[in-house]
């Protein structure tokens with residue numbers, strides 16, 4: 001087998017060599033606890049502070065508004081559960097959308113069992129949140145609006161500014177799961193009236209198992225992990241110093257390369273989309289044509305099982321996915337594609353390809369040719385397709 005073609009960067013990314021480099025000293029040399037008063041502890045503490053400053057500056061935030069966590073899922077859980085608990089006196093209603101990541105959706109289901117009411121807003125056929133519906137859903141007891149910045153399956157970028165303005169007008173906290181968008185899109189939290197924002201290092205060439213939750217200074221939120229006094233007593237536990245150092249490096253690099261990378265990935269991504277739609281009949285693009293993450297393409301091929309397509313791509317050394325990593329392995333159609341209004345059989349046949357700055361034009365060309373061949377082969381074995389062709393020609 002030749003070189004792998006990795007097109008699953010929405011699931012996770014390769015840790016860049018410079019990030020690994022930035023992490024190494026904190027394993028072997030400056031391994032001291034960041035709470036220690038001796039010099040190797042001071043070095044650890046400095047690394048944590050530096051990353052906090054770098055990350056804060058990428059958002060136009062203050063360092064003391066950044067709380068390190070163990071990843072996007074923890075940040076999402078914290079934002080929702082701790083807000084719900086802290087504002088329980090004020091109200092019990094939360095608004096979110098039907099296309100959130102499971103870290104949000106399953107947390108909302110948990111909160112419903114605890115007596116909270118949750119409204120799940122619909123999206124249009126391109127995956128854009130219906131903002132009028134969102135505003136109409138607001139009740140006197142609404143305490144939180146949580147809408148993802150960009151969707152992990154279809155890449156659609158939400159009207160975050162508009163949603164932030166609605167939240168502000170009604171005096172409701174606004175949380176956004178920006179795990180896909182952070183490092184890909186410029187974000188200024190104050191401009192957008194974001195009160196809380198989740199991000200995760202491994203989606204931007206950083207290490208796995210480290211994330212942050214931005215919490216605006218005026219938001220009173222409960223601590224999530226109880227224990228020591230780390231993270232301003234709000235998130236206990238010895239700091240993941242190497243991970244945090246790596247996250248800082250990854251965030252700095254992502255900010256620095258963002259514009260060029262987005263232009264490069266958008267060009268390749270458009271080439272991929274244009275060729276697939278033109279060269280493969282009965283294919284469709286899922287998500288908005290232009291309001292999508294620069295590196296995301298998501299297709300459905302009528303009469304083709306997504307799982308079979310993925311397995312055959314894997315045999316040809318192409319790593320792709322059918323949606324989120326958490327749903328592959330289960331045979332349920334994607335909740336995101338169902339929310340777009342796609343019928344079950346099309347929602348089953350989806351393929352997500354997510355590029356990186358390392359993806360080449362040649363890889364895209366190989367991928368298109370391979371998908372063409374596999375789709376044709378799978379269709380040739382499909383009784384439904386045969387039926388469809390027979391009916392069409394008669």
Ligand SMILES: *Cc1c(COP(=O)(O)O)cnc(C)c1O
Pocket residue numbers: 010011070071072073074076101103148150151152177178179180200201202203209211
């Ligand atoms: C990956 C992802 C998460 C989960 O982040 P982890 O760091 O893997 O826990 C949450 N939300 C979105 C939108 C994601 O893409």
